Amino acid sequence: MAQKWTVTIIVSAFTFISPVSSSMIAPATEQVAEQFGITSTVIIAMTTSVFVLAYAFGPLLLGPLSEVLGRSLVLQLSNMWYFAWNLSCGFAQSKGQLIAFRFLAGLGGSAPLAVGGGVISDLFKPEQRGQAVAIFSLAPLLGPVVGPIAGAWIADKSTWRWVFWSTSIVDGVVQLFGLIYLKETYAPILLDRKAVRTIKEMNEERTHRVEVRTTFQSTDRSWQSILGKALVRPFTLFASEPIVQLLGVYMAFVYGLMYLYITTLPGIFQNVYHQKIGMAGLNYLALGIGITAASQINARYMDRMYAYLKTRNGGVGKPEFRMPSIVPGTIFLPAGLLMTGWSAQNHVHWIVTDIGIALVGGGTILNFQSISTYVIDSFALHAASALAAVTFLRSMAGFGFPLFAPAMYNALGYGKGDTILAAVSIAIGCPAWVLTSLLRPMHP
Template identity: 75%
Template structure:
């Protein structure tokens, strides 16, 4: 008969630490000749949770590199948009902004398919094939001959580049237990936000000293290096796929008679596996989460606002420092470093605090962890964000030194990363087994905002100015952001308990 044991509450019912069943003894199939394949005890070296720290952090670093290089491409073209407009004769400010933000539009749709596919075919395979797709189309952007080609190629490149945003969080969930997950998420989640900072800095100098086409060719070269490293070092981490491979090895080791009379399946499979139905269910899962899960909708909307603000800043900084402070393209691009300082400083501080706060609250809760223990780290972010908006908006004038709006930009970066890291970890803790699908649903919201916010930004700032425009955004940040952690702290568990997918995790 199949053995079973209760999952440890210390892992927050983490379904990647399944009930322990000895799969090394094929003779122990039950009376229906069903052999359950599971990890061979809690210390099984094949379980990614038991890999060495070097292997775990190596995989985290490579996934973070994939997650970094794609957002670099999303924003690197921003300082070169004037060159593009001149070469292709673009007169509409909306079309000019779209050459940058259409890449992020693809971020909304790609994860809805790539996230669940990683739960069918494995994280590593989907991640690397998607990156090759991105590499090919990003290279094609450098050869675009008109606006239509450039926008189409950018969208197609974004589809492939979106994979790490959905799959990377799942890899972190595969490798680390909840008590260890905070620091890994802090490093991983910094990549998609630091990429839009590094991109415009490099793109500004390329646009000033060369042609806009090298913006795309240089990122293609860098991505090629990351792809080579990923092919060599990134191993599969998804437990159901690894156990399925183990089950296949056991099937092949059986003699023909025993193989015909024994059904070998993993602890994650229930009954006979209809692959077509399984694939269809996996592909529908992000849409089901998107439609039916209130916790995904709430977190997705909040992330949408924060992420939209980030891309709004990315596309408006050149106009602030080139038009108001009359800086050259290359020099104006250096102001993106202020955003990077805020992102990096807050991220590294949060990396050291997130797991400590979680462990402290878990101990006070009788040793039982909850995803809500990630929420206290959001609170400083909800304060930094409106302060940064107000400071940037009201000091962006030639009579005030440029360092003052840069301080505001740094505050926006700090607020963004604190919210981003805490929400991502909350989602992974809540939907561990289907973290990729849950993150894909959340990514849809935020990427739509990242696409849409830059399109209305020029009109808003032309009509209201930077002071009033950023004040409106700051008020919205206060109204939405400040109550969010408190409401989730009080009602989050109740909302999760009404969720079928979250209860499973």
């Protein structure tokens, strides 16, 4: 169990540092725009959100690849790729280079978002997964909160280039621990390695080669065939599974809101409340408090609720038993949106706006944890592929929402803009938690 939790913490650290990079540049975008002469609000927002665009495409390859080559190898090679390009961002000499390097870094940084869920599925039984998922799913949401806080002070006291250099230093430390302690967890890979060791011990290599060649020829188990099927699997799951489509759309909306908030909060507190960039960045703590508090409370009760419902169901567990915590999540989210938007619109004291932001954070993490755990429980062996399908939509939303946010708030104001978002969250969220009790995975 100690080894399991060590692996979980290291994977969560990988999952944390990448989203930190995704948002850390947000408070420093004015410096970037000034240095590179960027005047378009869309391009300015893209310097932040293009990293998340890569999150949409990376898992489609890296998630299935981890089911062929193993979790640990894919995670560590992807992280090294991220390290190299994130470091390069600090040396970018034009907006084109910065955007391109950010996208390439995001491809490597996307691996833990898909592969990490597969690691949790490998390590823990369903009744033990709640706490592990709570820690793992906290990382990709807490990372974008910590990033802008640090980025705001770096931008205030130094230069935007240190945003990338500092995250690269931290990632190097995480990678060092990964090289030492991160072990392979995927059962088919471990069984293959065990078979190879057994064969060597029995000194039957020649006989084994003949048997394996015959088996592969008769069942088409070549690595090309396995890899081809694995790469197609996320698209197959999304096309054939209504539950993946439904939860994917809702998670996309929630994730898009998260990045919309991350990119617009500096404007609210600098323009409405006239705070300096460093102090404005501290308001991200409200988002972090909401996320952390809801996550820890949910971590305590998710496994208990699962065990209780499993007992009531005659000892048979179901993925739907993970969904009760999505109900308060669908309530907190629109409530927080309305409170944030109208308090900022009417210049109410900043603490009220921060309370609304905390509610948005709490609603986000509750929805995120419920959906992630449901998908992991439903598609245990192929959890990485299923999460890749869900991650694709949410990452596209994380990229797109910040691009239209400035125009929306300029035209409607914070009150009406957030009211529209609250209405959409209710329209999507309520059917999501109702229909998950009716729709079952067709190919678990």
